Amino acid sequence: MLAIERKREILSKLNTNGKVIVTELAKEFGVTEETVRRDLEKLDNEGLASKIYGGAVSKKGPVLELPYNVRVNVNVDEKEIISELVAEHVRDGDKLMLDSSSTDIYIVKKLKAKKNLTVITNSVKILLELSDKPDFTVLCTGGSLKEGSLALSGSSAEKMISSYHVDAAIVSCKGIDMTLGVTDSNEADGQIKQAMFASADKKILALDGGKFDNKSFVKLCDVSVLDMIITDKAPSEAWQSFCRENGVELIYKNIQAEGN
Numbered sequence: 001m002l003a004i005e006r007k008r009e010i011l012s013k014l015n016t017n018g019k020v021i022v023t024e025l026a027k028e029f030g031v032t033e034e035t036v037r038r039d040l041e042k043l044d045n046e047g048l049a050s051k052i053y054g055g056a057v058s059k060k061g062p063v064l065e066l067p068y069n070v071r072v073n074v075n076v077d078e079k080e081i082i083s084e085l086v087a088e089h090v091r092d093g094d095k096l097m098l099d100s101s102s103t104d105i106y107i108v109k110k111l112k113a114k115k116n117l118t119v120i121t122n123s124v125k126i127l128l129e130l131s132d133k134p135d136f137t138v139l140c141t142g143g144s145l146k147e148g149s150l151a152l153s154g155s156s157a158e159k160m161i162s163s164y165h166v167d168a169a170i171v172s173c174k175g176i177d178m179t180l181g182v183t184d185s186n187e188a189d190g191q192i193k194q195a196m197f198a199s200a201d202k203k204i205l206a207l208d209g210g211k212f213d214n215k216s217f218v219k220l221c222d223v224s225v226l227d228m229i230i231t232d233k234a235p236s237e238a239w240q241s242f243c244r245e246n247g248v249e250l251i252y253k254n255i256q257a258e259g260n
Helices: 003-019 024-029 031-043 076-088 102-111 124-129 155-162 187-198 237-245
Strands: 019-020 049-052 053-060 095-098 116-121 137-140 165-169 175-177 181-184 200-206 218-221 226-232 250-251
Touching: 003 024, 003 031, 003 053, 019 024, 024 031, 031 049, 031 053, 031 155, 049 181, 076 102, 076 200, 076 226, 095 102, 102 116, 102 124, 102 165, 102 200, 102 226, 116 124, 155 187, 165 187, 181 187, 187 218, 237 250
Parallel strands: 095 116, 095 165, 116 137, 165 200, 200 226, 226 250
Antiparallel strands: 019 053, 049 053, 175 181, 181 218
């Protein structure tokens, strides 16, 4: 299939479904995922679609995100690296808040090796993952189950989060930009993450390297609000300098205590 034919087919799917997924398009077209990503990048540059994590959405519809069961299988190697690095910065007995991002489910699998953790989460998946840890104290935020995800949100979830104080909040996001800050795809998830950060001594952002210099719909916070960014690989020199200037500890594979 020629590139122009793929373009027409992708636009047709976007008009019909509102979104497309890289892995599905690659299988359907018989091309690599990288080829599909380039196709989506061109459509984004032409203003015909909006690239998001793992796919793209239509410019005509509301802001969307890919289903959880798709996101959890995207960039698995990167999430494994991030989860190992996060685990190195969690101590036995710590009290934590974890959001419902696909990255945090990988993180919590590594944290199961710790002892006597307290975990507060709005993720149904994390609750199930920790159901066999009798030495952990696991608290659910409650709230409304968001369609197409395993996340709880709403005012009752935010109220529960704000009533606790923890050692660290570990969240992910859809994009991080030097000017706009940390962003996410929808307001409901954004408000939960903001509440978690407000309740934590240490604010940890865990994200793969592909999210640097990306922008999404809802601003969570300025980069300077963060205490630590944990990612899978070294970001650009500009980002390393930016983090140092803003007092944010940058952790990535083989490098710790960046800027010390």
